Amino acid sequence: MEGQHTGGSSPKLHLIVEALNDGSLPNRFRKTPVTEEELSGLPDHLNRFGFAELRMSGSAQFSHQGLQRMMKEIGETPITVVDLRQESHGFVDGLAVNWFGLHNGGNKGLTNQEVMVEEKSRLDGLRLQESVVFDRVEEKSINVEGPVAHRNAVHSEEELVVSEGLGYARFYVTDHHRPPDSEVDRFQAFLETLPEGTWLHFHCRGGVGRTTTFMLMYDMLRHSPHVSLDELLERHTATGGRDMYRLDSPDSPKYAPAVERLAFIKQFYAYCLSQADKQHRTPWSRWIAERNAREEQ
Numbered sequence: 001m002e003g004q005h006t007g008g009s010s011p012k013l014h015l016i017v018e019a020l021n022d023g024s025l026p027n028r029f030r031k032t033p034v035t036e037e038e039l040s041g042l043p044d045h046l047n048r049f050g051f052a053e054l055r056m057s058g059s060a061q062f063s064h065q066g067l068q069r070m071m072k073e074i075g076e077t078p079i080t081v082v083d084l085r086q087e088s089h090g091f092v093d094g095l096a097v098n099w100f101g102l103h104n105g106g107n108k109g110l111t112n113q114e115v116m117v118e119e120k121s122r123l124d125g126l127r128l129q130e131s132v133v134f135d136r137v138e139e140k141s142i143n144v145e146g147p148v149a150h151r152n153a154v155h156s157e158e159e160l161v162v163s164e165g166l167g168y169a170r171f172y173v174t175d176h177h178r179p180p181d182s183e184v185d186r187f188q189a190f191l192e193t194l195p196e197g198t199w200l201h202f203h204c205r206g207g208v209g210r211t212t213t214f215m216l217m218y219d220m221l222r223h224s225p226h227v228s229l230d231e232l233l234e235r236h237t238a239t240g241g242r243d244m245y246r247l248d249s250p251d252s253p254k255y256a257p258a259v260e261r262l263a264f265i266k267q268f269y270a271y272c273l274s275q276a277d278k279q280h281r282t283p284w285s286r287w288i289a290e291r292n293a294r295e296e297q
Contacts, residue, residue, distance in 0.1 A: 013088075013099040013106050016141035017134050018205065019063040021094030025073060026066050028207035030240030031057035034076075042238055047231040050223040056200040058215050058241065060207035061085075064094035064160060071164065076199040080167030083157050084202060084210040086110075086174050088119040091160050092132055093153045095144070100137055103253055104175040104205060112172045119156065126154045167198070173210050176254050178261040181285040184268070187217065188284060212241035213261060217268060224272035232269070267291075 019026060032054040033039045039048055055076065062070055071079065087106045089098040099106050099122060107115045126132055131147035161168040169190050171183045179187070194200075200218065204210035219232055227235075237243045244262050248254045267288060275281040 013101045014135035014137050014141075015132070016098055016100045016137050017095050017144045018061045018089075018098050018142065019066055019096035020142055020144075021063040021065050021096075023065040023069050025059070025069055026062035026203070026207065027060035028211075028240060029057065029059040029070065029073070031074065032239065042235070046235050046238060047227050048235075049226045050219075051235060054219060054222070055197070056202065056215060056218060058202045058207055058211040060211075061089065061096045061098070061203060061205055063096045064091055066096075067160070067164060070201065071166070074199055074201065078167060078195065078197070079199045079201060080169060080194070081157075081161045082200055082202045082214065083168065083170040084173050084179075084204040084214055085170075086115060086172040087205070088115070088122050089205075090119070090123045090126075090157060091153070091155045092126060093148055095148070097134070098205065100135075100140055104140075107172075108174050115172055123154055123156055127152070171214070173204070173213075175205060176209055177257045178264040179210075179213065181288065184217070184284045187214070188221070188281070191218070191221070208242045209258075209261065212236055212244065213265065215241060216244075216265060220269050220272040224269055225276045229266065229269045233265075 033042065033048075033052050034055070035052075039052060042048065057070075057074055059070065067081075086108070087098060087101070087104055089096070091097065098104075101108075107118060110118065131149045133147050134144050135141065136143055155163075158168045158170070171179065171187055171190075173179045173183060202211045202214045202218075216232060216236055219227075219236070223232070233244055244258075244265055247258050247262075268284070271284060271287050274287070
């Protein structure tokens, strides 16, 4: 790792570029099928129930021009961007940037409010500089040579997304981990306020674990009585999502969180089944707490 530590005080965080502002689609961009042609491209045996009505997409982090390209690719309105990143991130002259820590857990352990304060402080620090020098982290950053003059174009993700006329929501999830129960509750409450017909675009850093988890949750909440858990997992894998059954080796730091995430997904599917015929759902956190208490008796 090399370069200048910019913004904030922690020497363990490195300011890196994650996406160039070159107009390309973000990595791992995928969307649920909408047309008959898109549906016909899926494996014949795949359960398609409700898939075309989901109106959602997912990806890795986008740049400013990448967001604009993505809007054209989706071709629908209204769109709300669902940001699943706990780590501090933003945009410098359209480049997507992130303060990268060990295992991308720079804000691990902080409350949502503390994350917002930390991120704002770091972005404000960049605004005070005439130019920015980015760090290089092997296999995690895109190399940008020399200082970048940001021309006062430093934005939080919410500022950038809203400037493009899109909706924005954020749920704070540590990279490689399952969402906290409190964020699951917040996600459910958010869905209840969505105008009908809203297209949701989910993203995290890499567009893999957190993004697939939330896309699965959204699908489960709507279709669990008609699509089995394995069918749900398979149809998201078929369209570019993570295979949640694929685990890293047990000696990897990603292994234990991935096991916990898979267990959560199975529990959340059971929760969705239990709530399918109820007019008002019991909040996830209360349901899982009551279930755990019963199991301990």
